[in-house]
Amino acid sequence: MLKKVNHIGIAVRSIEEAKRFYEVMGLQVEGYEVVEEQKVKVAFVPVGETRIELLEPTSEDSPVAKFIAKRGEGIHHIAFEVDDIEKALEVLKENGVRLIDEEPRRGAHGTRIAFLHPKSTNGVLIEICQEG
Numbered sequence: 001m002l003k004k005v006n007h008i009g010i011a012v013r014s015i016e017e018a019k020r021f022y023e024v025m026g027l028q029v030e031g032y033e034v035v036e037e038q039k040v041k042v043a044f045v046p047v048g049e050t051r052i053e054l055l056e057p058t059s060e061d062s063p064v065a066k067f068i069a070k071r072g073e074g075i076h077h078i079a080f081e082v083d084d085i086e087k088a089l090e091v092l093k094e095n096g097v098r099l100i101d102e103e104p105r106r107g108a109h110g111t112r113i114a115f116l117h118p119k120s121t122n123g124v125l126i127e128i129c130q131e132g
């Protein structure tokens with residue numbers, strides 16, 4: 001069902017400040033996009049066949065701002081890529097995994113995404129995503 005880790009989301013106060021570290025490591029920060037409905041600005045840092053996704057809140061009531069206020073900057077979620085997100089959600093639900101999103105929503109760069117509840121996933125926010 002899962003193809004690969006599509007990206008690892010890291011909550012940061014400022015992408016502009018955070019990106020220096022990745023550039024020092026020889027990586028390129030690209031793909032800036034504001035996902036308005038989730039109140040986040042994202043940027044991608046490709047590395048091998050996966051990516052780091054930097055997440056910066058666009059307002060104080062952004063879920064990512066709340067995450068940073070509660071826990072500080074750090075790993076926010078891990079996104080697994082699937083071919084068929086509806087099927088993946090169906091299988092997860094059938095097997096008792098609690099879903100935050102029953103239906104896929106829009107993610108960055110034309111992806112369709114859904115979050116699983118951290119209570120079902122050992123405290124880690126897991127995203128399921130489908131490209132295109």
Ligand code: CMX
Nearest residue numbers: 035038040063064076077100107108113115118123124125
């Ligand atoms: N890590 C661990 N636990 C988390 C968490 C995180 N990053 N985010 C939320 N939780 C926990 C909460 O503490 C809460 O726990 P309790 O029920 O024990 O209080 C529970 O999960 C539910 O959280 P919530 O905020 O009450 O639930 P919502 O339905 O309001 O929102 C979520 C959940 C994950 C969608 C939201 O918090 C969030 O992070 N939204 C931003 C998502 C994002 O990163 N979007 C950009 C994606 C772009 C892309 O990848 O393409």
